[in-house]
Amino acid sequence: MPSPALPPAPTLAAWGRLPKPGSELVSEDLARATLGANLSRGLGRSYGDSSLPAAASDRVIGTRRANRVLGFDAATGVLRAEAGLSLAEVNRLFMPRGFFTPVTPGTKFVTLGGMVSSDVHGKNHHVEGCFGQHVRSMKMRLADGSLVETSPTAEPELFWATVGGMGLLGHVLEVEFTLKRIPSPWILMESERVGGIDEFLVALNTAAPQWPMTVGWIDCLNGGKKLGRGVLMAGRWAEPHEAPAELPPVPGALAVPFDFPNLALNKYTASVFNIAYYWKQIAKRVTKVLSPEPFFYPLDAVLEWNRVYGSRGFTQYQCVIPRAAGAPAVREFMVRLTKFGAASPLCVIKDCGPEGQGILSFPLEGTSIAVDMAVSPEIQRVVNELNAFVIETGGRIYLTKDAFTTPADFRRMEPRLPRFEAAREKYDPKRALRSAQSVRILGDRAS
Amino acid sequence: MGRAIAQRLAERGDRVFLLGIGEEELQKSAADLAARSAKSEPTGYAVCDLEHPETFAPALDAAEATLGGLDLVVVTAALFATQEALENDIELTRRLVTVNYGHTVVFCEHARKRLLARGGGSLAVFSSVAGDRGRKPVAIYGSGKAGLSHYLESLDHKFHAQGLHVLTVKPGFVKTGMTAGLKPPPFAGEPEGVAKVVVRAIDARKPVVYTPGIWALVMLVIRWLPRFVMRKIGF
Ligand SMILES: Cc1cc2nc3c(=O)[nH]c(=O)nc-3n(C[C@H](O)[C@H](O)[C@H](O)COP(=O)(O)OP(=O)(O)OC[C@H]3O[C@@H](n4cnc5c(N)ncnc54)[C@H](O)[C@@H]3O)c2cc1C
Ligand SMILES: NC(=O)c1ccc[n+]([C@@H]2O[C@H](COP(=O)([O-])OP(=O)(O)OC[C@H]3O[C@@H](n4cnc5c(N)ncnc54)[C@H](OP(=O)(O)O)[C@@H]3O)[C@@H](O)[C@H]2O)c1
Numbered sequence: 001m002p003s004p005a006l007p008p009a010p011t012l013a014a015w016g017r018l019p020k021p022g023s024e025l026v027s028e029d030l031a032r033a034t035l036g037a038n039l040s041r042g043l044g045r046s047y048g049d050s051s052l053p054a055a056a057s058d059r060v061i062g063t064r065r066a067n068r069v070l071g072f073d074a075a076t077g078v079l080r081a082e083a084g085l086s087l088a089e090v091n092r093l094f095m096p097r098g099f100f101t102p103v104t105p106g107t108k109f110v111t112l113g114g115m116v117s118s119d120v121h122g123k124n125h126h127v128e129g130c131f132g133q134h135v136r137s138m139k140m141r142l143a144d145g146s147l148v149e150t151s152p153t154a155e156p157e158l159f160w161a162t163v164g165g166m167g168l169l170g171h172v173l174e175v176e177f178t179l180k181r182i183p184s185p186w187i188l189m190e191s192e193r194v195g196g197i198d199e200f201l202v203a204l205n206t207a208a209p210q211w212p213m214t215v216g217w218i219d220c221l222n223g224g225k226k227l228g229r230g231v232l233m234a235g236r237w238a239e240p241h242e243a244p245a246e247l248p249p250v251p252g253a254l255a256v257p258f259d260f261p262n263l264a265l266n267k268y269t270a271s272v273f274n275i276a277y278y279w280k281q282i283a284k285r286v287t288k289v290l291s292p293e294p295f296f297y298p299l300d301a302v303l304e305w306n307r308v309y310g311s312r313g314f315t316q317y318q319c320v321i322p323r324a325a326g327a328p329a330v331r332e333f334m335v336r337l338t339k340f341g342a343a344s345p346l347c348v349i350k351d352c353g354p355e356g357q358g359i360l361s362f363p364l365e366g367t368s369i370a371v372d373m374a375v376s377p378e379i380q381r382v383v384n385e386l387n388a389f390v391i392e393t394g395g396r397i398y399l400t401k402d403a404f405t406t407p408a409d410f411r412r413m414e415p416r417l418p419r420f421e422a423a424r425e426k427y428d429p430k431r432a433l434r435s436a437q438s439v440r441i442l443g444d445r446a447s
Numbered sequence: 448m449g450r451a452i453a454q455r456l457a458e459r460g461d462r463v464f465l466l467g468i469g470e471e472e473l474q475k476s477a478a479d480l481a482a483r484s485a486k487s488e489p490t491g492y493a494v495c496d497l498e499h500p501e502t503f504a505p506a507l508d509a510a511e512a513t514l515g516g517l518d519l520v521v522v523t524a525a526l527f528a529t530q531e532a533l534e535n536d537i538e539l540t541r542r543l544v545t546v547n548y549g550h551t552v553v554f555c556e557h558a559r560k561r562l563l564a565r566g567g568g569s570l571a572v573f574s575s576v577a578g579d580r581g582r583k584p585v586a587i588y589g590s591g592k593a594g595l596s597h598y599l600e601s602l603d604h605k606f607h608a609q610g611l612h613v614l615t616v617k618p619g620f621v622k623t624g625m626t627a628g629l630k631p632p633p634f635a636g637e638p639e640g641v642a643k644v645v646v647r648a649i650d651a652r653k654p655v656v657y658t659p660g661i662w663a664l665v666m667l668v669i670r671w672l673p674r675f676v677m678r679k680i681g682f
Contacts, residue, residue, distance in 0.1 A: 010630075025627055028450065029472075065624070065638075068450075068479035093458075093483060 012060065014044045014051050015306050017313040018375065018403055020436050022053035026062035030083065033061045034141040034171035039435050041167070042111030043086060046118060047316045048403040049436035050166040054446045058434070061171065063113050069093070070174060078136065080176040083113030090179075095292070096247055099179035100237075102134040106348075108297050112175040118400035119164030119361040121368075123213035123235070123296070126353040130361055131177070132163030139174035143428035147173070152357075161423035164358030166399050168424060168433050168442075184243035187295045189235040190287045197228025197334050201327045201367065204351045207234045220347040220371055223338040228331070230349075238289050248291035251301060309374050317386060318370035318398040320352055320363055325393035330367050336389060337371060340382050347371045359420045362398040370401065380404055387413070399437065410441045448573065448623055449523035451642035453480055460485035464510040466495035467524070495554075497524055497546045503557045511561065518568040519649060520558040522551065525573065527625045533587045540587055547591035552598050559602065559611065567610020571649050572599055576617050576657065579666045583681060603654050612652045616645055619662030634661050 011019035024041060027033035034040060038058040041051035053060050063084035070080040077099055079090070088108040090101055105120040114120075116138065119130040128134070137151040140162065148170075150159040162169045190211075194200045200216055207214045211234035218230035299305055306314065321329050337347075348370040352363040373379060383404040390397065396413040397405055411417060421442070424431065431444050438444040449467075457463050457480040465480070467473050473492040480490040491513040495506035511517055526543045533540045555572060562568035577585040578592030585592075596615055603613040620626060621636040636659040648656040657663035669682070 026622065027627060028624055068475055069482035070475055070478050072482045 009056065012044075012052055013313075014046050014048065016047040016315050016375075016403060017306055017309065017311075018049070018315070020049065020052040021056035022058060022060060024060045024062040026065055028065040028067075028084075030061065030063060030066045030171065030173045031141070031147070034173065035145060036432075037061045037141075037171065038433060039167055040083070040113060040171040042084060042114035043109050045105075045107055045110045045114065046400040047314075048399070048401055049440060050117075050400055050402075050438075051114075052436040054434040054436055054439045054444060063111055066173075074099075077179040077181060078176060079179050080137075080174060081112060083116075083172040083175055084111050086111055087115065091292075092250075094179055095182075095185045098181055098185075100182045100185075100292075101131075102128055102178060102180045103131040104296050106297065107300055109300065112177075113167075113172040116163055116172055116175055117165060117167045118398075119356065119358040120400075121350075121352065121363050123215045123233075123350065125363055126208050126214070126351055127212045129353060130164070130356045130358065130363060132160075132358045132361065133356055135163065135175060135177045137176040138162065138172050140169075141171040141173055143170060143430065143432040157423050158427055160357050161359045161420055161427075164356075164361035164399075165420065165423075166360070166437060167435060168438055169427055170433065182237045184238045184240050185248055185292065186238040186243035186289050187235045187292050188238040188242055188287070188289050189233055189295055190285065192232045192234075192285045194232050195229050196225065197331050198327060200228055200230065200232065200349060201330060201351075203232045204349070204367075207232065208351060210234070212236050214351065216349040218334075218347045218349050220334065220337050221341065223335065227338060228334050228349075230347075233295075235295055242289060244289070248293065251291075251293045309372075313375045314372055315375060315379065315383075315403050316370055316372050316401040317383060318362075318368065318401045319386065319390045319395050320366050320368040320398075321390065321393045321395040322364060322366040325366070325395070329393045330369070333369065333386075333389060333393075336386065337369075340378075340385075359416055359423065360399065360414070362396065362400075364396070366395065368398075370398075384409070399441075402437070402441075405441065407441050407443060448618070448621060448638045448641050448645075449521070450476060451638035452521055452523070452645055454483055455639075455642045455646050457481075457484045457488075457490065461519075462486075462488050462514055463490055464513055465490060465492035466506050466510065467492070468494065468496050470494055497550045497554065498542070500550055500553050503554050507557055507561060516565050517558070517561055518565070520562065520568070520570050521645075521649075522554065522558075522570075522572040525551070525625075527588060530584050530586055530588070543588065544591045547588070548594045551595055555598070555602070559606070563606065563609060563611055567612070569612040569614060569649050569652070570599075570602070571614040571616060571645065573616045573618065574599065576619050576662050576666050579617070580669050580672075580677070582669070582677070600654075612649075614645075614648055614653060615655045616641075616648070617655065617657045617662065617666075619657065619659055619665070621658075634659050 009021055010023040012022045012024055013019040025033060039060045040063050041060060042063050044051055066082040066084035068082045072079050087101060087110050091108055104122045115131045116135060119132040121130045137149060140148050140150055142148060152159055158169060194203050204214060213235045216230055216232045218228050321333060350368045352366055352368050355364040387405055387409045391412045434444040439446045453463050463480055465473050465476055477490040477492045493506040493509040495502045525547045528539055528543060558570055574596040575592040577589035578596040582589060599613050599615040618641060620632050621641055622631055623638055641658045644656060644658045
């Protein structure tokens with residue numbers, strides 16, 4: 001029976017809550033569902049528009065129900081699973097057995113397919129590189145309908161274009177990668193109060209050879225002498241004799257029950273948030289053993305925390321400034337960032353190791369800075385200005401976070417783009433695989 | 448939902464045997480359960496097709512042989528189609544009511560006998576809230592589920608004293624492959640949530656469970672609505 005009033009057209013949104021018309025078909029049978037589909041998406045934890053449809057009628061497959069473990073070898077740590085398996089599940093199942101993912105982003109609510117497609121990096125980038133470096137093989141559905149197994153030796157160009165390729169080469173159905181053995185399921189962390197941006201860069205550099213995991217949280221609202229002050233966190237897996245005998249507690253997550261009013265996260269609340277974080281660390285340096293949850297995933301404790309940004313949505317600006325550009329470039333970037341006063345309790349700084357093999361993989365040797373920004377009428381101008389500076393330094397932005405970079409700017413920061421487009425030309429000449437992001441940045445057709 | 452229940456059982460250390468239609472899919476699901484198994488148990492499987500009753504006994508034989516006897520049988524398999532699709536396709540209607548009612552009852556009879564032969568056990572079968580009252584949008588699908596619920600209730604009455612525990616599971620709307628094309632109503636459930644509730648109900652030897660729980664209330668109201676109202680509303 002047709003209903004009298006047409007329901008509102010469905011929309012799909014990612015973590016930044018900027019919706020596009022369209023819908024996803026969630027399926028546990030990816031081999032069947034991806035035939036003829038335009039895009040796959042996992043848990044929608046990318047901030048930007050890479051997991052959103054190019055056109056409302058596009059067939060977008062939600063992979064999160066395809067979550068079977070297909071094989072695990074406890075002798076080598078090699079795990080093969082369907083692409084929709086979440087990192088939360090991988091941790092839950094394998095951490096008690098003494099294994100952990102070689103690379104983890106700052107949230108565990110991501111899928112293996114999403115980790116490959118963004119070629120995610122973590123606190124250990126300076127040691128382990130990106131996730132793609134640890135992937136041995138993948139089963140993919142290509143645009144022509146064929147199923148292929150790709151690896152660094154079988155169809156390597158397809159493999160390295162898919163790693164960091166934002167879903168544009170084909171649908172990842174299965175991922176095989178190597179888990180790392182851990183001495184205990186606990187983290188030994190040292191946190192250190194840092195007074196300013198220059199000191200921060202030195203501290204990151206000093207910590208890198210000593211610690212396999214490092215990251216800094218900086219206050220990006222304060223300028224002048226306080227510019228870039230914050231906390232550096234360095235860690236490693238605790239040895240059995242340093243760690244409690246039991247498993248870490250299973251976290252019970254809180255949820256943000258409703259959308260905050262748009263004004264809640266104004267400059268003042270964000271300021272308070274920042275200072276509180278900074279001064280919580282009263283001693284200059286603190287060492288402790290803690291559960292991996294608060295260490296790797298501090299924000300996962302509040303599910304759907306993105307709702308604090310209210311209905312206007314938000315974005316994250318993440319760029320990397322090459323080491324060659326030097327500390328003054330990072331300082332100048334921070335000056336510009338604080339000048340905009342973009343309200344953000346979240347500003348993360350990390351030194352990246354060498355560039356990986358993923359053709360469009362984000363990190364390169366240098367300093368990565370990530371900052372959340374509420375969407376406002378000013379946002380396009382802010383992103384353009386920050387991009388202009390990043391291009392000057394020879395740096396680039398992270399596609400998985402991006403919703404505002406212009407195609408011209410992207411070309412300027414991405415000399416590797418022709419190689420990526422050549423791979424697309426070979427594996428998907430008709431550009432059947434596409435996203436709102438590929439339309440915006442790469443000029444794909446939206447009809 | 449079957450997959451979520453099997454994962455939950457395997458993870459807590461139960462030994463599981465899978466029945467289903469596609470050999471390749473069964474093999475992958477078995478690998479998944481083996482990797483999740485708290486005791487690293489390999490998981491067996493056998494092909495069993497609700498459209499082909501001759502597959503039932505051999506499949507259950509294989510399960511019994513592998514596990515050394517059954518103490519719980521869970522039935523989640525079924526077909527679904529919208530009322531519109533069923534009205535336009537009589538053959539589909541025949542298949543659906545045969546699988547969801549006739550052959551499911553036949554399968555349960557096989558399972559019940561095996562459980563009773565060992566002195567009892569649990570039989571947990573997925574029916575649906577659609578079987579609780581004749582309703583326009585699920586006239587045909589719901590009738591099969593109504594028959595199934597009726598059968599399961601009678602089993603409970605008849606064999607409870609002999610140690611057979613029968614659980615009728617009545618899902619409301621759950622986001623699964625079955626409902627993938629449909630617009631989820633408020634309170635739509637997730638398979639993991641259903642699995643948790645169902646495994647708890649099996650352990651507690653409950654006779655009926657609605658999931659998500661709110662549907663118990665919804666159906667209570669629906670069952671009491673007078674006929675003239677049911678004729679008017681679209682629900
Ligand atoms: C709180 C928070 C912290 C984060 N921290 C980090 C961090 O430290 N480091 C980092 O690198 N990233 C970080 N991220 C970003 C996140 O790790 C990536 O965006 C990741 O790709 C999200 O995975 P997903 O499964 O949600 O994928 P989605 O967001 O659903 O999709 C992301 C991209 O992957 C593609 N894709 C997904 N699955 C498939 C598939 N099966 N086949 C083909 N393409 C597919 C999509 O098309 C899309 O282009 C963070 C995000 C959040 C919300
Ligand atoms: N989802 C809901 O909202 C909802 C609501 C009320 C009741 N239910 C009931 O809950 C149960 C589980 O449903 P679900 O939502 O989990 O759906 P589902 O994902 O479609 O699961 C049904 C399973 O049955 C299998 N199957 C189909 N035909 C079969 C046959 N001839 N022989 C053997 N297996 C067969 C399917 O296999 P293939 O995948 O290989 O086809 C599928 O794995 C069903 O009984 C359903 O009627 C569901």
